[in-house]
Amino acid sequence: MTATDLSTPVPAVVAPGKHGTSARRVRSRGGRLLGYAALVLAAAGLLLPFFWMVVASLKTNNDVFTIPITWLPDPVVWRNYVDIWQRSDMTTWLGNTLLLSVIVTFLQVFTGSFAAYGFARVRFPGRNALFLAYVGTIAVPWQSYMIPQFILMSKLHLSNTLWSIVAIQAFGAVGVFLMKQFYETIPEELSEAARVDGLSEYGIYRRIILPLSRPALASLALLMFTTTWNDYLGPLIYLRSPELRTIQLGLNTFISQYNAEYALIMTGSVLSVLPVAVIFLLGQRYFIEGVASTGLKG
């Protein structure tokens, strides 16, 4: 039994070694049931707010917040799912958000993994200080330097364009840090062997390191995608024109000064979560097809 390839679940339930195989199977089946029960219960706890969102999206505005909380809509207002497409630019918002998320994710994964290789595998003077500067900027709260950054971007005529969001998100330090940590788990001997075979550093990066780091690339891509998709403050500061709105900014237009269309906001939120969930579901194959299955003998 290994942690990466399990046909039997939940190690805590499976007693180690001593039992006979049939006893083990019985225990194992009970354990499996117990494990599933625990998972289902936990899943319910994790999904509760999403469930509430769906329920709220089927209510009228003034029924969304009530005392006590109501878990079932009455009456069920399906209209919200029609209204949101007719009354707003949902398509534009989703399109912008998708475009931004894809570009940012691509750039961050590409430049981040590239830079990380420089930090992880090439020794040069000043490397550690530079890396600390990278990590250090993660520790500066964005809201304290966003105005200087905004002034700068305005001077470059980038504010109020989608490029501004790409620019502020794509070169972050988190991706560099993540990939560097991951590269360090790959045995140095692999690169050494490749060097002896005459591969350049770029060759090593492309032929050896990248294929081996698919799980990390996949998680970085998913995290970046989700973060960009759900970002509110960035678009709020940089985007003004209605045709540039992202989904989070767009949902904000259902709030007016003295009122808010909570039901429609929740309808939009449900619709905006679904694509991310689908991408997450699909992107998962890369976690499992990691080092273990690429035939590497560490």
Next chain:
Amino acid sequence: MKRAIPAVISAATALTLVLTGCGGGDEPVDPNAPVTITLAGWSLASTPEFKTLADGFKATHPNVTVELKEYAPGNDYDTQMITDLAAGTAPDVYVMKNLKNFYTYQSGGQLLDVSDAASGLNSPALASYQVDGKAYAVPYRQDSWVLFYNKDLFAKAKVAPPDGSWTWDDYTDAAKRLQTGLKAAGSNATGAYQHTFQSTVQGFALAQTPNADLLSGDFGYLKPYYERSLDLQAAGAQPTFGTAKTNKLTYQAQFGKQQSAMLLMGTWYVATLLNQRQSGDADTFQWGIAPAPQFDKSTTGASATPVTFGDPTGLGINPKINKSKAAAAKDFLKYAAGPEAGKALAGIGITPAQVTDAVTASLFGLDGVPQDDLSKFAFAKHTVKPENPVSKHTAGLQNLLNETHSAILSDSKGVDAELSKAQSRAKNEVLNQ
């Protein structure tokens, strides 16, 4: 050592990146040439006032187009506006939602002197925008806080509705009697709903208490107002602050869906309630507005003028406006704060800065607005004091008092303890700056 931050950044930018030239010379002025000025607004789809102003102005000034720039609603409006002003990308004319923000913009040099536009105008709120004898903005809205009440629920509970003579003790008393009466009649509605805003307590206390002064740092005037709120909470006559917060209750639903018989709120709610009744979000019921309860009997009754509060909403001009457009922008301000625009605004349920008979007639001509005399009196006659006195310390003090508000209403340390803490914080953290 003085240096402008944008200059530091530009210098740095020039070193590392390509810098494109910006700005251009001002063109010569021709009064009849077509001009486009930009105006900041928010939630344009659901907030018709900006379009009303822009269209109304176009009718008398055909050569001027007012182009609307949409900003985010709520506090995010100011976040975006501050960023845009700092970077020089803000529109020509922008809105000051309250006087706290007016101070920020005025003291930061982000408002053009508009004394010439203000001189022909006549409304009490003008004074709020005067600094050293010069006007830096003009008011186009002046909402004031009144008491909304549900006539049907009063009848159901067999409690006499407000008659314009109420002090706060009368209000507290009525809320409790409503509670008992409604329960007896089998209704779950509460006597009153006090929204979570700090204004619902502090705005009235500051406006009505003789000699109350926010900037003195002495907050003793708040005490009786908080004690009454706590009393109503304890009696179950209104949802507690904790419940309103944790259940994110909205006043629109509490009053509009008849969950509460009384609601203290600004006059802007008239338009919201009308819209919600039309869309079906709110129930249809008999309602009315009455003057806010008073500090004592001296300001109650039909012959007196009740005291309430509310900040004006103002328009100001960005000093970076192209010189050729400044005159048109000032004309727009003059129009927006004047009687013509006032009538148009009242026609969409908004309380303009200057309430004339024509304005009252226009607002009460709207379908669904109560027609009783008390409602008209409450709308038209009152002394409105600003919620935020214009000063360097106002924002800091209001933030501090907002924290005090939630502390008093949700915890048991007591009004005195929290107020004295607020006073020492005001002295040591705000007023000494």
Next chain:
Amino acid sequence: MATLPRTRPRNRRLVSRNTVAGWSFILPNFLGFVGLTLLPVVVLFYVAFTNWNVFGVAEWTGTANFRRMWDDASFWTALRNTVYYAVFHIPLTLAAALGLALLLNRKLRGVRFFRTIAFFPYITSIVAIAVVWNQLFSPEYGPINALLGAVGVDNPPGWTASATWSMPAVIIVGTWRYMGYYMLLFLAGLQTIPAQLYEAAETDGASPWQRFVHVTLPGLRHTTFFVTVLLTIESFKVFDLILVMTGGGPGQSTLVLSQYIFQKGFEENQFGYASAVSIVLFAICFGITVIQFMVNKRRNS
């Protein structure tokens, strides 16, 4: 001795070749990083020593902002609350994320579905999260206190409506929200542990716990380090979750540094002072990060 003169130039050549190679990798990201992040951050360090009000002129005031901070009770409250949040949030999230990753790193039927669900708190709208958790915590009408009452708790906590319990409530929700995020990183890390190590350990008769301690944990070393550093920084910078959950209240019971910075900057227009507070927040995070780096280095060697 005789070999030295020959190796030195080669070393030097190697160093310069490595430097060129290293920089060529870093450069694409570095250009964007310097122009768009580092430069504004440097400006921020300058602003912290001025009285900048965001509109134009900034007057140099030396250390005045930092001296003011020393006497500012609200700053200390915010700092204390931030540390309170971080001290609980970091270990709880770390444990929950690792636990989830181990639980879901297997070929169970439906495991993809469960992984997606574990990530849901992170993708669900933060407003919806605040609403639902606040209602669950509602002292009078919430199911949590109803449950506590049913099992015999006489005086259930007031949660987000009470100054004492609001921070624990926020910590619980914070852990719940972010564990999926860090689980994802652990999942990626688990893929790097060669299966042979587990097989060898099992052949040696190691118990699941021993395998966890001697194979899994060492194998996750690099990932754990990254997660710890990132989690520490993100905990100290916590902002939007608390803003939507409690707005810093009741009173100042959940006021954290990031929110204080926003308040002073955007609401009270004291960007110089807000920047100074940011520098302190940065210094704390950075200090802890450097310590973590050093500890990590010692452990690795």
